[in-house]
Amino acid sequence: MSDTLLDHIYESALIPEKWSGALDGMNRISNSRSNSLFVFSDRFSPRGISTDMTSDLLEAFLQSDAWRMSPSVRWTLDTRPGAFSSVDDVLSEEEAVADAVWAPLAARGFGQRLATVIPLSSGDQVTFVLARMRDQGAYSAGEVAALDGLRPDLHRAMFISARLGLERASAMTETLARLGLAAAVVDPTGKVIGSNALLDSLSIILSPTALGRIAIRDRARNQVFRQGLERIGNRDAPPGGLSIPIPAAPDGSHPPLLIHLLPVRGAAQDIFAGGQALMVVSLLERKAAPLPELLNGLFDLSPAEARLVSELATGMTPRDITVARDVSMATLRSQVRSVLAKTGVSRMADLAQLLAQIPIANVRND
Template identity: 35%
Template structure:
């Protein structure tokens, strides 16, 4: 076996972008169409795939096959410290009749696989699956021996990749801590993965570290956090989100920022899903309607109403100024409360006055 292939395995552990090319090299070694690397972590399943299978694998997940794949279940039950094929865990008739083989693999011209699972001490399970074309036929013993020789190197490399991902997450929150900002990294289920000391000091007064995920002590604002985390879990490419946190229990008003973790490293080996950090606010004049709209995802009209309330205008004055009825303004205020996490005009005024920069200070930056 080429030593440079083993070198590539360890190089990929430090450079996540190298994994697809490495998986294709493994495929070529055993005459497979392509190879998939899955990372199973409790309720989440992520994957990397070699280029030749990129067009096929997303459909597997879209159809929910990962939840009812008999081939995967039998792989775990067989529990061999090596690569396993269908003929190890199915009779030929069973595999021929397998629904996922018939619906997904066979129409794509595939249906002969070799797979292994690698339990990690960090709690994840790695699955490496090389899929051959139907025409090429099942794996010979010689091909499985070649894959088995790679198995310990893949186990070490994936463990190294997981550890390096943790170090990167820890470095990110430490850097924010050096700037005086409380920060934490959350996993895909919204649970605390790593945090700096400034963030730890806000638990349990502001944040609640639950087994089910991080929560805010302020239940109104926590609803906004839940929505933000749910959106980040669905779309890793989503925009950062800023959530207002009114003064509470001696804590001044703050802004909580959620930044989705992007890139190949997030997709597979890192538990990191969202970077969360807190910025303080200072008492000043009410910010512009444009800034309010950008921070809280308000409509332009809602932003103007919010700014008018912040500057002390009454409902009647706002209605008259905008040429609308007072009930219309009250409906707009209810929408503003829902989006900002407050339920009283006094809280909204305090929040908006706490968001602006002092006179003569730096210009505000969105997000």
């Protein structure tokens, strides 16, 4: 996977008009000819952008309600595939022929489509739909795997980009204010270049240090934070962002929180005065059991690990899971150890507390 593509994705998080370039990069690694990004919400009409070959069809799609009756769109939004999945394999020939959204694409010679949904805690659904020409045949396992490897980074980037409404923010202070979230721009040493008042109010979990830097009061999580900053600042290190969960305080002084650390790349560095990382703190409120695809995006869990966590959150015991999945207890214990490490907790009790607070809104579009 190209490090440049990941940089482009994180640049797009802060300058949403850059998403067209990121979509082109996803086309290249999967040999696709079209890639479209949509944000579906109960709060506003669908929004989206598309690469050149299908950009002329985008306006009609967004301004019409035809998508509500489209079998392919309905399957994608209702199923919410947590990995890039073939849309065409699940539709009957009759459904494909009657699909008003698919008809103009088929007329241009497009064949197989891959779609994935990234659910956001706001209730919005971010959908990526890629397509290739009919004479290219089906996507290979390697091409699908390359796209799936991007999902955690796409999730972090869309967490911010969806808040900005796929429109460019022209200044650092405007960007932070429009996020509606506690946020700060920091350099690789943790020095704060700019922050908003919401972040300044979180002194119970964050503390100022020497030379204008910021730190997480919890020592273990601050170490993870520092390592994340160092990785973002080191162009030779593996690229990518980071999510750090902060459990609720035992004394009730603060609720569960999640700290997102996103690289600032490309032209976004001009907006953010040379800062290299955007630190965003979001409040976790209990709404329902978390979806596996949301867990995958928040903590970079594998599909099997995300499924395990979701099963535990519904009350299944480890023994129940081994029987239902026909896996050994040793395999399950290995997955549990990996989940604890990725979520930053040391005990199953702490994990249960964290899971109880992860938000998931009603994302149906009936």
